[in-house]
Structures are given as C-alpha cells and as structure tokens.
Amino acid sequence: MKNEILRMEHVTTIRNEMTMLDNFSIHIFEGEIMGLVCINENGKESLIELISRNVPIHYGRVYFNESLVNNYQHSTMTMNKAAVIEQKSRLIEDLTVADNVFVLRRGFRKYWIHPRVLNDQLRRFTAKAGISLGGGELAADLSAFDRCAVELLRAVVMGARLIVIRDISNAVSAVDLARFHDLLRYYCKKGFSFLYICNHHEEAFRICTRISIMRDGKILKVFDKPDFSENSMAPYYARSYADVTPKEFPPLGKDPVLSFRAVSTANLNNVDFSIPRGQCTVLFDTDSTSLPDIEGLMKGDLRVRTGEIQVCGKPFPQAKARRGIANGVVFIEENPVQSMIFPQLTYLKNLCFLIGEKKDPVPLSRRILKSVVQEYEPLVGPDIHETNLSNLRLRSLYNLVYCRVHLCNPALAFCVNPFAGADMDLRCRVIELIDLLKKRGITVVIASVNIADSLVIADRLILLEKGGVAGDYPRSDFPRLRSWGIIPYRKINKNK
Amino acid sequence: MEKREKQNPWKRLMAIRGMGQVITVAIGLLLLCIVFSMLSSSFYSERNVGNLLRQIAPILIIGIGQAYVLITGNIDLSIGSVVGMSCMISATLMTNGVPTPAALLITLVVCLFVGVLNGVLVAKWKVPPFIATLGTMTVARGVAQIVNNNYNTNAIGDKAQWFRDLFYYGNFLGLYNTIWIALVLFLVFNFLLGKTRTGRHIYAVGSNKEAAKLSGVNTDATTIIVYVVSSLCACVVGLITCAIAGMGTMDSGNMYEMYAVAAAAIGGISTFGGEGLLVGTVVGASIWGVLQNGLQFVGAPVAIRNIVIGIIVIVSVLLDVIIRSNRPRKKLKTESAAVAGDKVH
Numbered sequence: 001m002k003n004e005i006l007r008m009e010h011v012t013t014i015r016n017e018m019t020m021l022d023n024f025s026i027h028i029f030e031g032e033i034m035g036l037v038c039i040n041e042n043g044k045e046s047l048i049e050l051i052s053r054n055v056p057i058h059y060g061r062v063y064f065n066e067s068l069v070n071n072y073q074h075s076t077m078t079m080n081k082a083a084v085i086e087q088k089s090r091l092i093e094d095l096t097v098a099d100n101v102f103v104l105r106r107g108f109r110k111y112w113i114h115p116r117v118l119n120d121q122l123r124r125f126t127a128k129a130g131i132s133l134g135g136g137e138l139a140a141d142l143s144a145f146d147r148c149a150v151e152l153l154r155a156v157v158m159g160a161r162l163i164v165i166r167d168i169s170n171a172v173s174a175v176d177l178a179r180f181h182d183l184l185r186y187y188c189k190k191g192f193s194f195l196y197i198c199n200h201h202e203e204a205f206r207i208c209t210r211i212s213i214m215r216d217g218k219i220l221k222v223f224d225k226p227d228f229s230e231n232s233m234a235p236y237y238a239r240s241y242a243d244v245t246p247k248e249f250p251p252l253g254k255d256p257v258l259s260f261r262a263v264s265t266a267n268l269n270n271v272d273f274s275i276p277r278g279q280c281t282v283l284f285d286t287d288s289t290s291l292p293d294i295e296g297l298m299k300g301d302l303r304v305r306t307g308e309i310q311v312c313g314k315p316f317p318q319a320k321a322r323r324g325i326a327n328g329v330v331f332i333e334e335n336p337v338q339s340m341i342f343p344q345l346t347y348l349k350n351l352c353f354l355i356g357e358k359k360d361p362v363p364l365s366r367r368i369l370k371s372v373v374q375e376y377e378p379l380v381g382p383d384i385h386e387t388n389l390s391n392l393r394l395r396s397l398y399n400l401v402y403c404r405v406h407l408c409n410p411a412l413a414f415c416v417n418p419f420a421g422a423d424m425d426l427r428c429r430v431i432e433l434i435d436l437l438k439k440r441g442i443t444v445v446i447a448s449v450n451i452a453d454s455l456v457i458a459d460r461l462i463l464l465e466k467g468g469v470a471g472d473y474p475r476s477d478f479p480r481l482r483s484w485g486i487i488p489y490r491k492i493n494k495n496k
Numbered sequence: 497m498e499k500r501e502k503q504n505p506w507k508r509l510m511a512i513r514g515m516g517q518v519i520t521v522a523i524g525l526l527l528l529c530i531v532f533s534m535l536s537s538s539f540y541s542e543r544n545v546g547n548l549l550r551q552i553a554p555i556l557i558i559g560i561g562q563a564y565v566l567i568t569g570n571i572d573l574s575i576g577s578v579v580g581m582s583c584m585i586s587a588t589l590m591t592n593g594v595p596t597p598a599a600l601l602i603t604l605v606v607c608l609f610v611g612v613l614n615g616v617l618v619a620k621w622k623v624p625p626f627i628a629t630l631g632t633m634t635v636a637r638g639v640a641q642i643v644n645n646n647y648n649t650n651a652i653g654d655k656a657q658w659f660r661d662l663f664y665y666g667n668f669l670g671l672y673n674t675i676w677i678a679l680v681l682f683l684v685f686n687f688l689l690g691k692t693r694t695g696r697h698i699y700a701v702g703s704n705k706e707a708a709k710l711s712g713v714n715t716d717a718t719t720i721i722v723y724v725v726s727s728l729c730a731c732v733v734g735l736i737t738c739a740i741a742g743m744g745t746m747d748s749g750n751m752y753e754m755y756a757v758a759a760a761a762i763g764g765i766s767t768f769g770g771e772g773l774l775v776g777t778v779v780g781a782s783i784w785g786v787l788q789n790g791l792q793f794v795g796a797p798v799a800i801r802n803i804v805i806g807i808i809v810i811v812s813v814l815l816d817v818i819i820r821s822n823r824p825r826k827k828l829k830t831e832s833a834a835v836a837g838d839k840v841h
Binding site: 089090105 | 511513691692693694695696697699700702703704707708710711712713770771
C-alpha cells in the first residue's frame with residue numbers, strides 16, 4: 001500500500017472574515033501527481049500556505065507524511081517538507097546554480113563552501129535527470145525552464161515530500177512545459193509527490209494521475225484518469241469560452257498598423273509580418289526566445305540590428321518606441337493590476353491617465369471627466385466613482401486597465417500574457433475586454449507563451465520559433481489547432 | 497558542460513560576476529600610478545609608497561565594513577561616527593588610567609553594540625537603513641563628544657606606546673602594522689564572504705531578500721551580522737586614528753562614511769546589493785589613496801581632490817547601473833531549442 005503524503009480533512013480556514021478554504025478535503029499518495037484545477041482563485045493562496053506551513057485553521061485536520069501536523073485545536077506553525085515552484089522564481093539571481101540548490105536550503109550544515117564538491121554533486125543529480133546545467137552558472141543567466149528545473153532539483157535535494165507546482169505554464173513555453181512534465185514524471189517514479197495547480201484542465205490531463213476541481217476553496221469533485229474528458233469537466237465551469245466568444249468578427253482594414261520588416265536582433269532572425277488595422281493577433285512563442293526581444297523593441301529597450309519596424313506606416317525607431325503612447329502604442333503588461341494601476345489615485349484619475357500622455361493630450365476639464373463618467377459608467381458600473389482602489393475586486397481592476405486603453409484609443413494595444421494567473425471567470429472577462437478594444441478598431445497584439453485562451457478572441461496566430469516566424473494561421477484554422485490542445489506546434493509541423 | 501569545465505584560468509576569472517569591473521578599475525589604478533609617477537619623481541619613492549599604503553589601510557578597512565553592508569542592499573552612514581567614538585572612548589579611558597587592554601575591550605564592546613543596534617533597527621524594526629544609520633551616526637558622534645565633556649583628550653601617554661606601535665608606528669617584515677591589520681582583516685572577511693555559508697547568505701539577502709527568506713536564510717541575523725562587521729571595522733579604524741594622533745579627537749572619522757562608500761563603490765560593490773567582490777574594495781581604496789596622495793604631490797588643492805574623487809564615485813556607480821541594464825535578460829538556449837526542434841520535425 002502506498003504511503004499517504006498529504007491528507008487534509010474537512011479543512012476550513014477563515015482570513016479577514018472571509019472563508020478561504022471551505023470544508024476542503026484532499027489526499028495525495030507517494031509518487032503521485034495530483035492535479036488541482038481551480039475554477040477561481042479563491043482559496044488557492046491559503047491552500048499553498050497551509051501545505052507549506054502549519055498555520056492556524058478554523059476546522060479540520062491536516063496529516064503530512066502520515067502524521068497529524070495541524071488541527072483546529074492546535075497549530076504548531078512549523079514548516080512541512082514541502083516546496084513550491086511557481087512563476088515568481090525563488091532563486092537568488094546573483095548566486096550560482098550549485099549555491100541555490102545546495103547552500104540555500106534549510107538543513108545545509110556545512111559552513112565552508114567548496115564549489116568544486118558542490119558542482120560534482122550537482123552533476124550527478126542533473127545527469128540522472130537528464131538536465132544540462134552547470135553548477136557554476138549564475139541563476140540570473142538561466143532560461144525559464146532551467147530556473148524551474150533548478151527549483152525542482154532544490155526541492156528534491158532538500159527532501160521535500162510534496163512539491164507544489166503552481167501555474168507553471170505561465171512561466172515556461174510550450175516546448176519547455178513538455179520537458180518539465182518529463183522531469184516531473186521522472187521524479188514521480190522516484191517516489192516524489194506533486195500537487196499540480198493550474199487553471200486549464202487540458203494541461204492537467206497531460207500530466208496528472210488524478211484531478212481535483214476546486215471552486216471557492218472547496219473541492220467539487222475528484223477525477224481519476226479514466227474520467228478525464230471535456231464533457232466531465234464542463235458542468236463545473238460557471239462560464240465557458242462559448243459564452244464569451246464573439247458572435248462575429250468584423251472585416252479587417254487593409255492598411256497595416258504594425259509591420260516587422262526583416263527585423264533581426266540578438267534573438268530574432270529576419271522576422272517579417274504585418275498586422276492590419278483592427279486585427280487581434282496572437283504572437284505565440286514556442287521556446288520563449290522571440291517574445292522578450294519583440295517586447296524590448298516595442299518598448300524601446302532594444303534597438304533593431306537590421307530591418308525596420310513600422311507603426312501605422314511610419315518608421316518606429318527606438319526613440320519613438322520609448323514614447324510609445326505618444327506614437328499610438330499602448331502596453332498592457334502581465335499582471336496589470338500590479339504593474340499598471342496607481343493605487344493612490346482615484347478610479348477616474350486612473351482611467352483618464354493615458355489621455356494626458358497622448359501626443360495631443362486632452363486637458364482633463366470637469367466637462368471631459370463628466371463625459372468620461374457618462375460613457376464608461378455603463379461599462380464598469382458604480383466603481384467609476386471609487387476613490388479607494390483597495391476596495392475594488394480584481395475584476396474591477398482589470399476593467400479599469402482595459403477601459404483606460406479603450407479611452408486612450410491607441411492604434412495598437414500590446415498585451416503581454418493577458419491571461420497569466422487569471423481564473424476562468426477573469427479570463428472570460430479579459431476576453432470580453434479585448435473584444436471591446438477590437439470593436440473600437442484598436443489593433444490588439446497578444447504576446448503569449450500559452451495560447452489556450454488567446455485563440456478564443458484572436459483573428460490570427462503567428463507562431464514564433466527559434467527567433468523566426470514558423471507559421472501564420474488565420475482564424476479559420478483555429479478549430480484544428482484547438483483540438484490539438486495547448487501544444488499545437490508538434491502536430492502543426494507534422495501535418496505540414 | 498565539459499567545455500565550460502575546461503575553460504582557461506583567465507576565462508574562469510572573468511566568469512566571476514563583478515570581476516570585469518574590478519579588473520577595469522585595477523587598470524585605471526595602474527594608469528593613475530603611471531601618470532602620477534610621470535608628474536612627480538618622488539611618487540614612487542620608498543618612503544612615499546610606505547606612507548601611501550599606510551594611508552590606504554584605514555580606508556580599506558572601513559571600505560570592507562561598508563562593502564558588507566552594501567552587498568546586503570543596505571548602507572551604514574554611522575561608520576564615520578563610530579570611528580570617532582572608538583577613537584574618543586579608547587583615548588579617554590586610557591588617559592583616565594584604565595589599562596590599555598581593558599580600554600580597547602570596552603571600546604570594542606560599545607562599537608559592536610552600535611552595530612547590533614543598526615542591525616536590529618534595519619532588520620527587525622524595518623527602519624529604512626538610510627534613516628536608521630543617520631540616527632545612530634548622530635548618536636555615535638554625540639557619544640564621541642560627550643565622553644570627554646566636549647574636549648579632545650590629552651595625550652594617551654607612554655604607557656600606551658605599545659598600543660600606538662601595534663596600530664600605527666610599528667612594522668613587521670618591512671611593512672607597517674597598519675598595513676598588516678588591513679591585510680589580515682581583508683583576508684578574514686574575504687574568506688568569510690567568499691567561502692562560507694554566511695557569505696552566501698549575505699549575497700542572497702542583497703540579491704533577493706524574499707527568496708532568501710523562503711530558502712531558510714535568517715535574513716534578520718544576516719543583516720545584523722553585516723552591521724556588526726561594519727562597526728568592528730570602524731572600531732579598528734578608530735583605534736588606528738587614536739594611535740596616529742596619540743590622543744582622542746572628537747572629529748576623527750569625519751566624512752569617513754563617504755570614503756567607505758567611495759572605496760566600495762569604486763571597487764565594483766553594487767549599491768543595489770547582491771553583487772561585488774571584496775578584492776574590488778582593495779582597488780577602490782587604493783584609487784582613493786593614490787588620488788589623494790598623487791594630487792597632493794602635483795599641488796592640487798583639496799577642493800579639486802574632492803571633486804575628482806566625487807566624479808569617480810559617480811562614474812563607478814553609473815558603470816554598475818549600465819552593466820546591470822545591459823545584462824542579457826535570458827540565456828538563449830539554442831541547445832534546448834534544437835532538442836525541441838528535433839522533436840517537432
């Protein structure tokens with residue numbers, strides 16, 4: 001009989017008078033990859049905290065490695081032998097891989113450090129797992145996949161019994177995700193247990209042995225492998241993409257808004273594409289090499305080595321890119337609530353922020369503000385009068401970010417991983433908001449390493465691979481792509 | 497991977513993060529020495545070299561202390577006042593008949609207390625390091641003034657001559673003791689930073705405090721340790737200044753916090769934390785010393801010396817900023833891409 005690594009029985013946690021986990025029960029065996037598909041974000045953070053550390057709970061019991069470690073009567077606040085791997089790296093960038101794996105972990109007893117010994121030890125680990133990593137490499141120089149692999153190695157070295165993998169597809173490309181899955185399977189066979197948390201059941205189907213569905217901090221159902229199917233999952237989604245897929249896709253303009261003409265940089269090689277007005281295009285980077293450079297070029301952080309970028313038919317050199325808004329380009333960053341909102345300003349001032357930055361700034365008179373309220377109140381509701389943004393829900397803040405771009409009305413909106421970290425409900429809302437931009441005639445570019453959600457709204461998919469354009473697909477090809485799931489590139493190429 | 501292992505020593509040296517900047521600054525130091533020796537024939541005289549090294553030693557010692565603090569992403573503005581406090585407390589005790597070893601021990605304890613206080617304020621009570629150490633800077637200077645009723649002390653006398661010889665006037669194997677003290681402290685703290693777990697923790701706290709905490713590093717203890725090291729270094733420099741003058745002067749150590757930051761920053765210690773080599777501080781302190789000494793030789797006024805050193809500090813920090821912003825964001829994994837490509841096709 002297999003050992004049980006984690007058992008949570010009827011756990012209820014309440015923080016700030018909000019129920020985070022509600023009668024939550026789960027059990028994970030040794031050598032198992034348990035999937036946790038979260039319909040919404042509620043309870044996710046609390047669960048991870050509770051697995052890592054025995055913080056007080058309101059009701060229930062937690063067993064770790066078959067011993068009772070936490071219950072409603074007494075919480076020890078001790079750490080469990082669990083590790084978390086997520087998009088936000090926990091590596092120390094200025095230290096080497098060997099230091100991160102061996103030295104910076106609980107229980108490292110040696111005081112004198114011998115890099116050669118550590119590197120030899122690391123080599124043994126990496127050779128067995130089939131990873132190509134040097135112990136002396138700095139963590140800052142690693143690719144996204146290597147970072148995840150190093151974090152996994154560290155978890156293995158520190159003897160974590162349970163490793164929580166959280167929304168990792170937001171961090172690594174489709175190619176690297178497949179490689180990372182291979183690594184998980186390898187360590188799973190070695191007896192390590194995993195809790196694989198993700199927002200897409202398609203992703204969980206590929207790697208997990210069982211899947212639990214969680215909504216509002218409550219487990220709704222646990223599926224065994226034979227039950228993995230779209231139909232079995234459908235009843236658990238309050239909204240699905242079918243609800244938000246636009247009914248019609250208006251005809252596109254002919255004049256290109258964004259053109260890359262044989263653009264080359266350190267990682268781009270003769271990238272050539274053109275995006276017409278009003279089109280929503282997904283730039284899907286299979287190996288995470290092209291998008292950082294494209295983003296850098298569009299923001300003015302990078303300079304084109306050869307070729308030319310044009311926006312609205314005019315050259316878009318580095319100097320113009322630095323003043324993107326004045327030249328008709330607006331960025332919506334990943335996790336925009338953290339990066340694009342000014343929490344000290346009111347909702348209305350946040351909403352109007354970009355129109356003051358345009359080439360011909362609109363003076364924010366009382367009359368203009370009144371008109372903005374009249375136009376946007378039907379879209380965002382009474383939140384528009386809010387003076388303290390901390391009172392707003394995540395959904396409202398997303399509304400604010402996208403409506404700000406809508407109000408600014410740029411020629412091009414560049415969205416970086418817009419669905420990263422969003423639950424199903426929020427992803428549906430983001431799709432609606434992108435559709436809102438499209439309806440205004442704004443050209444939208446979605447830069448993504450994961451296309452599972454982007455295809456719902458896109459008119460076109462451009463596949464980037466090894467620094468070049470590997471494929472260009474119109475919307476009519478999407479049903480074929482979607483049926484292949486979130487890693488379409490293998491089959492695309494095979495079928496070509 | 498094997499190729500990486502068989503790199504030649506020069507490439508291995510250059511692969512150490514921050515070494516490039518140290519070598520660049522070292523070349524700058526060499527050029528300065530050449531220029532000054534051309535401008536003044538006595539720059540390379542045996543006597544001047546000895547004095548120059550002795551002049552550099554205190555700056556190197558406080559530079560080491562400040563480098564430790566800077567690597568954790570903090571700053572210690574109290575370092576100069578602790579120098580003054582150390583000088584005044586030791587001199588006052590010695591002139592009041594306290595045996596020299598006891599005076600030194602008391603001085604050390606008081607200085608270390610300031611270090612612990614700085615560390616606790618910054619790490620435990622989350623006071624911004626600039627403000628916390630600005631406060632202790634004023635307090636320490638106040639202590640330096642009050643300890644002898646707002647007067648400089650009298651001469652510490654013949655009984656303490658061995659103390660003066662130990663810290664300044666004596667020499668061993670042809671080198672002044674001050675230089676030996678600086679050398680020993682450098683070797684000890686360089687070893688601590690480069691070869692021990694504590695050293696890794698110091699870099700980790702400066703690089704990513706949150707990640708370090710999650711990795712089990714006691715970030716509070718690490719922060720306190722670096723402030724204690726800083727105060728220890730300041731204490732030693734205070735004793736050296738006391739030995740030089742043979743008395744306690746209330747304004748000793750004035751502006752030393754600036755010299756300390758200058759030595760560390762010129763030597764490539766990142767003011768953003770997480771990066772820097774202690775050997776860079778040696779080069780930084782040497783540049784400071786050579787500039788002071790060389791400009792004095794060519795008759796440049798003090799104001800010009802200060803301007804030149806100030807410009808060099810700004811250029812060094814600017815260099816750090818430029819290096820950081822131009823660092824490649826991510827390694828292009830051609831190997832992994834190729835593997836993926838093979839799978840695809």
